[in-house]
Amino acid sequence: MDVFVKDFGLILNAMLISTPPLLLAALGSVFSEKCGVVNIGIEGMMTIGAFIGAIGAYYTGNGWIGFLLGGIAGMVFGLLHAFACVTCGADQTIAGTAVNFIAPGLALFLCKALFTSSDTPALNTASKLPKMFSGVFKPGSFGYNVFGTYSVVYLSFLLVAVIWFVFYKTRFGMRLRAAGEHPEACETLGINVYRVRYACVLLSGFLAGLGGAFVTLATVSQFRPTVIVGQGFIAIAAVIFGKFTPQGAFLGCILFGLCNGLKTVLSASGSSVSPNLLSMIPYVVTILVLIFFVGSARVPAANGKPYIKSK
Amino acid sequence: MKRKFNIWEGNFIYTLLAIVIGFVVGAILLSVAGIDPSVAYGSLYEGIFGDKKYIVYSMVYAAPYILTGLSVAFSFKTGVFNIGAEGQFVVGSLAAVLVGLFVDLPPVIHPIVCMLAAAVAGAIWGGVVGLMKIKRGINEVLSYIMFNWIAYYLSNYIVISKSVKDESVEATRLVKDSARTLMSDKMVIATGCPTVNWGFVIATVCAIALWFIITKTTLGYQLRAVGLSKTASEYGGISSSKIFMSSMAISGMLAGLGGAVHTLGMTGRISQFAGQESFGFDGITVALIAGSNPIGCIFSGLFYGAMKYGGNKLTLVNAPKEVVNIIMGTIIFFIAIALLFKRIMVSVSEKKNSDVKSAKED
Numbered sequence: 145m146d147v148f149v150k151d152f153g154l155i156l157n158a159m160l161i162s163t164p165p166l167l168l169a170a171l172g173s174v175f176s177e178k179c180g181v182v183n184i185g186i187e188g189m190m191t192i193g194a195f196i197g198a199i200g201a202y203y204t205g206n207g208w209i210g211f212l213l214g215g216i217a218g219m220v221f222g223l224l225h226a227f228a229c230v231t232c233g234a235d236q237t238i239a240g241t242a243v244n245f246i247a248p249g250l251a252l253f254l255c256k257a258l259f260t261s262s263d264t265p266a267l268n269t270a271s272k273l274p275k276m277f278s279g280v281f282k283p284g285s286f287g288y289n290v291f292g293t294y295s296v297v298y299l300s301f302l303l304v305a306v307i308w309f310v311f312y313k314t315r316f317g318m319r320l321r322a323a324g325e326h327p328e329a330c331e332t333l334g335i336n337v338y339r340v341r342y343a344c345v346l347l348s349g350f351l352a353g354l355g356g357a358f359v360t361l362a363t364v365s366q367f368r369p370t371v372i373v374g375q376g377f378i379a380i381a382a383v384i385f386g387k388f389t390p391q392g393a394f395l396g397c398i399l400f401g402l403c404n405g406l407k408t409v410l411s412a413s414g415s416s417v418s419p420n421l422l423s424m425i426p427y428v429v430t431i432l433v434l435i436f437f438v439g440s441a442r443v444p445a446a447n448g449k450p451y452i453k454s455k
Numbered sequence: 456m457k458r459k460f461n462i463w464e465g466n467f468i469y470t471l472l473a474i475v476i477g478f479v480v481g482a483i484l485l486s487v488a489g490i491d492p493s494v495a496y497g498s499l500y501e502g503i504f505g506d507k508k509y510i511v512y513s514m515v516y517a518a519p520y521i522l523t524g525l526s527v528a529f530s531f532k533t534g535v536f537n538i539g540a541e542g543q544f545v546v547g548s549l550a551a552v553l554v555g556l557f558v559d560l561p562p563v564i565h566p567i568v569c570m571l572a573a574a575v576a577g578a579i580w581g582g583v584v585g586l587m588k589i590k591r592g593i594n595e596v597l598s599y600i601m602f603n604w605i606a607y608y609l610s611n612y613i614v615i616s617k618s619v620k621d622e623s624v625e626a627t628r629l630v631k632d633s634a635r636t637l638m639s640d641k642m643v644i645a646t647g648c649p650t651v652n653w654g655f656v657i658a659t660v661c662a663i664a665l666w667f668i669i670t671k672t673t674l675g676y677q678l679r680a681v682g683l684s685k686t687a688s689e690y691g692g693i694s695s696s697k698i699f700m701s702s703m704a705i706s707g708m709l710a711g712l713g714g715a716v717h718t719l720g721m722t723g724r725i726s727q728f729a730g731q732e733s734f735g736f737d738g739i740t741v742a743l744i745a746g747s748n749p750i751g752c753i754f755s756g757l758f759y760g761a762m763k764y765g766g767n768k769l770t771l772v773n774a775p776k777e778v779v780n781i782i783m784g785t786i787i788f789f790i791a792i793a794l795l796f797k798r799i800m801v802s803v804s805e806k807k808n809s810d811v812k813s814a815k816e817d
Contacts (some may be wrong), residue, residue: 214693224788227792228788228792231795232795234791234792234794235791235794238791238808241740241743241787244784244785245740245781246780246784246785246788247784248777248780249777249778249779249781250484250777253484253488253777253781256662256773256777257489334699370729372603374600377538377600378605380597381596381601384594384596418612420609420612423608424608424609427605428601431598431602434593434597435587435593438593440591440593450794
């Protein structure tokens with residue numbers, strides 16, 4: 145029984161660490177998709193957030209400042225995306241693809257220009273994000289694995305509730321959902337669709353940047369070219385999985401994180417199954433859950449359609 | 456009244472302008488980083504056009520990008536976004552290499568069988584996603600992303616398995632010589648490029664065939680109709696699920712073929728991945744620069760391949776090769792927002808025309 149509890153604690157620990165980047169980015173993605181702007185640039189926004197977060201903490205010695213700067217860096221690219229998609233009425237997939245090239249390109253370019261290496265120097269523990277309850281639990285115990293982790297982990301879970309509230313209980317939430325369903329009708333009612341969409345896409349960039357910064361400031365402790373690869377796309381997948389709702393995206397990320405945790409513990413326990421096959425678990429499980437339990441998701445009606453104000 | 460041809464209405468001029476702006480933005484960044492852009496661009500130019508060998512290398516590099524570009528462009532025609540070309544490329548490479556390793560066939564026939572296997576593998580990888588979309592209504596973007604990663608780990612699993620792995624490197628053994636698509640020794644000597652192969656020719660033939668299918672056949676008509684309006688084409692008697700299925704399978708086939716062309720031509724093997732190789736994602740860029748036109752994909756694929764190949768040489772002048780990604784991204788960004796300029800330019804030039812006309816009438 146003890147072994148079981150301990151292993152379960154390890155699975156949860158791995159899940160808790162691998163979930164926040166996905167979750168933060170997925171929450172960002174929900175904002176964008178729900179207001180009618182497809183944002184596949186999430187991946188790029190996470191990467192620039194990861195880089196700026198790492199160098200922010202490196203130069204200031206403070207993980208929180210780095211975390212915030214990472215978010216702001218993501219937001220800058222959110223602005224770029226919003227300018228293209230909202231002001232210019234650009235094809236959102238094209239604009240997002242552009243972001244996915246420019247942002248990681250810029251991150252690596254700056255990294256090489258500043259450090260003449262594609263990695264940033266490793267951060268010391270003091271300039272990373274802090275862990276909770278240090279010294280309260282015995283290292284290796286269930287409590288240590290589950291509660292002794294980064295405080296941002298639990299803050300990101302709390303954020304799900306906050307964003308749920310914003311979406312369904314506030315005026316802004318109603319407007320953003322309306323902007324994603326029928327922008328023309330919104331405009332008739334005096335809602336400024338452009339402003340709502342700008343706000344949402346900026347928020348999505350900010351959250352994606354935070355998600356990226358979490359990777360470098362908690363999980364990895366430095367920026368490397370491979371820190372993000374694909375996590376932004378997984379976040380988008382979690383949003384579709386969760387039928388474009390914050391709570392659904394949360395479940396998607398948790399499912400993914402749990403499978404990841406299972407994979408980590410199985411491969412650490414010296415299982416005879418190839419680690420490559422174990423790595424497939426999250427993706428295969430997602431597909432199976434989709435086929436048997438979730439089914440189709442209704443995309444917000446105006447999603448991906450540029451809205452151009454009539455004169 | 457016959458309308459005058461207006462250059463500002465086409466897309467070509469904006470693409471050209473976007474490319475110029477891309478290089479300007481790259482130059483600004485390079486100067487900020489303290490690198491002389493003329494030196495960097497000079498080495499890029501030298502790296503692509505400095506020797507006929509380099510030009511041939513650029514073409515060798517371009518072949519897989521043209522094919523993944525075609526794959527994405529084709530899916531766009533039906534309104535599907537094939538973000539799964541990455542995975543289809545990987546399973547295509549795998550199928551080609553496995554047939555190239557374990558099947559004994561005479562030259563010429565062997566690579567053809569390898570490529571057929573790759574095409575079938577890609578078509579299945581894309582088709583399953585199509586099936587899930589039609590039967591269970593599952594959003595294809597989501598399943599494509601999952602299938603990319605499943606293909607990624609599947610490849611790594613097979614590459615390092617005992618019967619396939621090379622003894623000394625983290626890669627498969629080289630495929631049999633009979634399976635390679637390399638050109639004759641005479642061509643190797645003439646071009647100076649040891650991996651000169653038929654990939655570019657195959658990609659070009661595919662582009663032309665695809666152009667023919669899209670513009671001249673019933674299938675192409677149906678594909679475009681479904682892409683423009685699913686409901687209207689259903690009303691007109693086209694089964695949209697059948698069309699989605701064929702579009703996604705053909706799209707997967709092209710990406711799979713891209714994998715075969717790359718492995719049988721240039722590399723001869725698959726290495727263990729440390730990260731996604733991005734042939735499929737780069738196909739999105741190629742398709743976008745080409746405006747989803749199959750013939751355009753030949754040129755944008757060439758451009759992309761050349762930039763990738765030439766970009767490698769930027770390190771010689773200590774310029775980060777990522778500047779190529781920034782240039783590419785900027786180009787796509789300006790292609791995306793070109794619509795805005797187009798609206799302005801078309802309205803300006805039409806106003807000018809009508810001013811001229813009304814002046815004449817006066």
